[in-house]
Amino acid sequence: MHELIFSVFPNENFVDLGLYQYGWEQCEPSHSYGPAARNHYLFHYVISGTGTLMSDDSNGVTQTFQVKSGQGFMLFPGQITTYIADKNLPWEYAWVEFDGLRAKGAVELACLSMNQPIYHARSKDMRENMVKEMMYLVEHKDMPPLHLIGHVYLFLDFLTRSAVHMTAPKTGRLRDFYIKEALTYMEQNFQNDISVEDIAATCGLNRSYFGKIFKESLGKTPQEFLLNYRMVKAAELLKLTGLSIGDISNAVGYANQLHFSRAFKNMYGLAPREWRNQNRLMIPT
Known part of the structure; x- marks a missing residue:
């Protein structure tokens, strides 16, 4: 019998790690999904049964994998x-769709890639804890967003620590220090007219090298991170305050309200005023 539990996370204002949707399913024989492409990372853990994954590798060539209970796929x-679920022993799985600035590094730490998407656990205990965190999300969908995001961090912690081949992060301590300095500078100065050169100078690096290590570490360019951070802050102000669009534009570093509105619409698909009307939580009196 086909059973499904499915939830969509309602909050988009988490930059480091965002949760999009999650669920559990007992599939019918030969039940399939795709071919399709996702916008974010999506991890499935197979609780019972078996099935087949067909996925494009980094060269665009389709590879086929048999996945059984105790394994997973990214x-x-x-x-x-x-x-596709097996026709004789269809799989039961839980899944979590996530993304954010920390997502790429966590997935790499778990030794998962487009060329090697199958998850194998080296520790039964940590694997079981990972599954508990996935099912916690499924069973507690009405908990506050910060509470659920905390359990996504725990899920990723157990995912990375339970991977078969544990490796040290590619970035060294000095590079991590530079990235932390850059993030701190942007988070403290996003409302000002800052450039990538300014951020690189704060780290004592030239612009080209800084841009390279930033993109390698976080999967986004400094410009992309800064834009994303400003738009998330703008969304918070639109949702939680009664500030005018012009005031919010200035508050997130845009002297030109038209430029701000265009950037916001590119990210959220709606003009700031329309987005506020659909997402407003409260207006202070």
Whole structure:
């Protein structure tokens, strides 16, 4: 019998780690999804049964994997995939779709890639704890957003620590220090007219090298991170305050309200005023 529990996370204002949707399913024989591409990372853990994953590798060539209970598989943003439950022993799985500035590093730490998307655990205890965190999300969908995001961090912690081949992060201590300095500078100065050169100078690096290590570490360019951070802050102000669009534009570093509105619409699909009307939580009196 086909059973499904499915939830969509309602809050978009988490930059480091965002949760998009999560669920559990007991599939019918030969039940399939795809071919399709996701916008974010999507991890499935197979609780029982078996099935087949067909996914494009980094060269765009479709690879086929048999996945059984106790294993899992990662789908990557923009990757074309199809997955099919076995006709005799269809799989039961839980899944979490996530993204954010910390997502790419966590997935790499778990030794998962488009060329090697299958999860194998080296520790039964940590694997079981990972599954508990996935099912906690499924069973507690009405908990506050910060509470659920905390359990996504725990899920990723157990995912990375339970991976078969544990490796040290690619970035060294000095590079981590530079990235932390850059993030702190942007978070403290996003409302000002700052440039990538300014951020690089804060770290004592030239612009080209800084941009390279930033993109390698976080999967986004400094410009992309700064834009994303400003728009998330703008969304918070639109949702939680009665400030005018012009005031919010200035508060997130845009002297030109038209430029701000265009950037906001590019990210959220709605003009700031329309987005506020649909997402407003409260207006202080």
